Amino acid sequence: MKDHDFAVVGGGLVGSSIAWGLAKEGQRVVVLDEGDVAYRASRGNFALVWVQNKGNGMPQYGAWTIGSAQAWPGFARMLLEQTGLDVKYEHPGGFHMVLSEREMEFRDAQLKRLHAQPGMPKYDYEMMDHARVKSLLPDIGPEVAGASFSKLDGHCNSLRLFRALNAGMQQLGVAYRSDHIVSDIRHEGGEFRLVTKHGEVRAGKLVLAAGIANARLGPMVGLDVAVRPQRGQLIVTEKTAPFLHYPVATVRQTDEGGVMLGDSQEEAGFDASVGQPVISVLADRAQRMFPKLGSLNVVRTWAALRVMTQDGFPIYDESSACPGAFVATCHSGVTLAAAHALRLAPLLAQGTLPRETFETFSSRRFHVQKAA
Numbered sequence: 001m002k003d004h005d006f007a008v009v010g011g012g013l014v015g016s017s018i019a020w021g022l023a024k025e026g027q028r029v030v031v032l033d034e035g036d037v038a039y040r041a042s043r044g045n046f047a048l049v050w051v052q053n054k055g056n057g058m059p060q061y062g063a064w065t066i067g068s069a070q071a072w073p074g075f076a077r078m079l080l081e082q083t084g085l086d087v088k089y090e091h092p093g094g095f096h097m098v099l100s101e102r103e104m105e106f107r108d109a110q111l112k113r114l115h116a117q118p119g120m121p122k123y124d125y126e127m128m129d130h131a132r133v134k135s136l137l138p139d140i141g142p143e144v145a146g147a148s149f150s151k152l153d154g155h156c157n158s159l160r161l162f163r164a165l166n167a168g169m170q171q172l173g174v175a176y177r178s179d180h181i182v183s184d185i186r187h188e189g190g191e192f193r194l195v196t197k198h199g200e201v202r203a204g205k206l207v208l209a210a211g212i213a214n215a216r217l218g219p220m221v222g223l224d225v226a227v228r229p230q231r232g233q234l235i236v237t238e239k240t241a242p243f244l245h246y247p248v249a250t251v252r253q254t255d256e257g258g259v260m261l262g263d264s265q266e267e268a269g270f271d272a273s274v275g276q277p278v279i280s281v282l283a284d285r286a287q288r289m290f291p292k293l294g295s296l297n298v299v300r301t302w303a304a305l306r307v308m309t310q311d312g313f314p315i316y317d318e319s320s321a322c323p324g325a326f327v328a329t330c331h332s333g334v335t336l337a338a339a340h341a342l343r344l345a346p347l348l349a350q351g352t353l354p355r356e357t358f359e360t361f362s363s364r365r366f367h368v369q370k371a372a
């Protein structure tokens with residue numbers, strides 16, 4: 001008798017969403033997690049549940065993202081009913097603001113390209129000029145040339161989401177083990193043996209959801225998971241009266257009143273430090289979008305490391321060398337939390353990922369690219 005049906009390695013947003021979903025399917029799950037000391041995108045992100053511009057180059061990813069956004073209202077409600085924790089999900093629609101006519105043209109072309117792709121699900125979006133944006137967001141500055149807007153976009157409080165998933169999965173019987181770094185994985189006798197400093201954990205199936213560490217863990221079970229860290233820096237201001245009733249891709253007011261300004265995309269390896277050159281650019285652009293931000297004090301800046309694949313799209317894969325070993329990794333773990341919990345986890349519980357949907361997300365796509 002194995003100790004668990006599934007071992008999930010990594011208790012960030014991806015691992016927790018999957019573990020919660022597996023437990024809802026009646027699976028006996030253990031989550032082995034390095035804990036708060038680890039590099040954790042899940043505690044440093046911008047908290048958008050975002051659809052706009054997702055899927056340029058992979059329409060299946062666009063469809064997967066839309067599906068997740070559509071599942072989010074029910075997902076948030078399920079977490080609230082189960083745990084009593086409100087993750088403050090709202091979906092009033094979201095803006096991507098531009099500060100010049102050139103940026104406007106670029107954005108327009110980008111969205112047209114996205115929607116022209118064969119297989120890309122159609123959804124409404126609108127390119128708005130300054131006056132139209134101002135009618136919805138009266139505090140914009142004169143430099144705002146316009147924006148793209150999509151009704152599918154929203155945001156949440158991602159720290160509350162993280163907490164609700166952690167509490168929820170444990171209420172459903174998931175054994176959550178912090179300070180359990182998995183140092184080795186063996187596939188023996190039809191089960192997985194995971195080595196930690198506290199001893200060995202045995203499970204029938206395995207999900208690697210350890211963020212950046214998937215790159216090291218994957219080969220232990222025959223999976224190639226080429227992910228790298230990509231730094232993002234963010235700013236949060238003091239709390240202020242509600243003025244921003246829609247999330248903007250780089251500026252959003254949280255449910256608690258602070259305004260988050262984000263977020264850079266930097267290739268800096270494992271360096272998670274904050275630097276003034278980038279922070280000042282973020283602050284400058286945000287203040288040009290909303291001049292009133294200039295009078296708010298900054299209370300905190302931070303950097304976190306994204307989990308980035310070569311093409312920016314998720315990897316969901318199943319090992320052919322070690323059947324029953326899966327990997328799930330992506331750079332939009334807030335947006336995709338609903339899909340991971342309510343769509344991916346039930347498929348994993350059944351024991352396999354249907355090829356027709358998941359072949360695109362396999363890391364085999366990188367081998368084909370290399371061979372070409």
Ligand SMILES: Cc1cc2nc3c(=O)[nH]c(=O)nc-3n(C[C@H](O)[C@H](O)[C@H](O)COP(=O)(O)OP(=O)(O)OC[C@H]3O[C@@H](n4cnc5c(N)ncnc54)[C@H](O)[C@@H]3O)c2cc1C
Nearest residue numbers: 010012014034035038041042046048182211232333334335
């Ligand atoms: C600046 C920034 C802004 C972002 N904004 C958004 C956004 O607006 N919307 C959105 O959808 N997404 C956003 N993201 C992305 C989102 O935060 C990530 O996709 C998500 O958090 C990834 O979760 P994860 O669980 O894969 O990884 P992580 O959060 O990195 O968690 C990995 C987990 O694995 C554990 N671990 C590592 N190694 C081991 C090991 N050997 N054994 C056991 N456990 C291990 C760690 O303890 C950790 O808990 C943003 C990210 C950043 C950095």
